Amino acid sequence: MPEPSATRGSSVIEVTALERRYGDVHAVRGLTFSLHRGITGLLGPNGAGKSSTLQMLAGTLAPTHGSVRIAGISLADNANAAKRHIGFLPEQPPLYREQTVDEYLRFCIELRQVPRADRTAALHEAKDVTGLSGVGHRVIGNLSKGYQQRLGIAQAIAHKPAVIILDEPTVGLDPNQIREVRALLVTLGERYCVLLSTHILAEVQAVCARVLVLHQGKIVLDQGTTYLAQHAGSAHRIRTKQAMPEAILEKVRHMPGVHECDQRETELLVRHNGNDETLAALVDALAPYGLRELTPGQTDLEELFVSLTMHSPEQIADEHAEDTA
Incomplete structure (x- = not known):
């Protein structure tokens, strides 16, 4: 296998305050992150800024502001040298x-x-x-x-880069081909820094060690698989006769063991730690509003993705700050 030009533990990509404007459209807004060896998934709804971000990291689009360093080399100051460390596969x-x-x-x-x-x-x-x-x-x-x-x-x-940027690498493949390419990606992740942009959430769950979620040009989630396993572990869909007042929703959100609580009309999706005590407390809090259905299930990255991209990045940041307070 070709030996990459970066060692485990070192930052292969360093992004600082990266922005991109198209006239009045602020497509990418102040991204700051670093990537190491392994596979990182880049997710986001259409218009989130993924394509602009990939192009700036690959050196095919100049940022409006901010910097990108590849294997310690400034992409702006020494583009040719930096690009020698980049392998890029467009869609x-x-x-x-x-x-x-x-x-x-x-x-x-x-x-x-x-x-x-x-x-x-x-x-x-x-x-x-x-x-x-x-x-x-x-x-x-x-x-x-x-x-x-x-x-x-x-x-x-083929040129032994430090980082491989892949844009939708399994689009258009049949199921067997998808499995083969995913197995190849896992192999590459053992030796390279791989940034994988995809709309296939199952793909991220299958191969990535870390996930970046973009929404309206900002990072709204930067977590590893441990976080995803915790937040995509246990859940209940709860239907009631009437919508919950905001005060009750806030009470549920702050219960011990509850990770998230989202309401859509008379349906709640509550992600929690799976303990019987947590479930019992939920039932007690919601019973006065007429429980019609209590359905257990496993949440997944899709549910987490939807919950993250329903609100503005500022609202999401406030919620995360409360969770870590």
């Missing part, structure tokens, strides 16, 4: 369908200015990692969608 893989797999990878390796003496080894290593060793002679246009996606990933890692 549509940049393939030349009339070339063979080997021809295409040799072309990409030359573009990345890999030393001539190392090019053959880089070609074979990239194919080995992505499962393309047996198709080097095949014309790209004759490959399946799954193999074309593998080839897109191969060109992103």
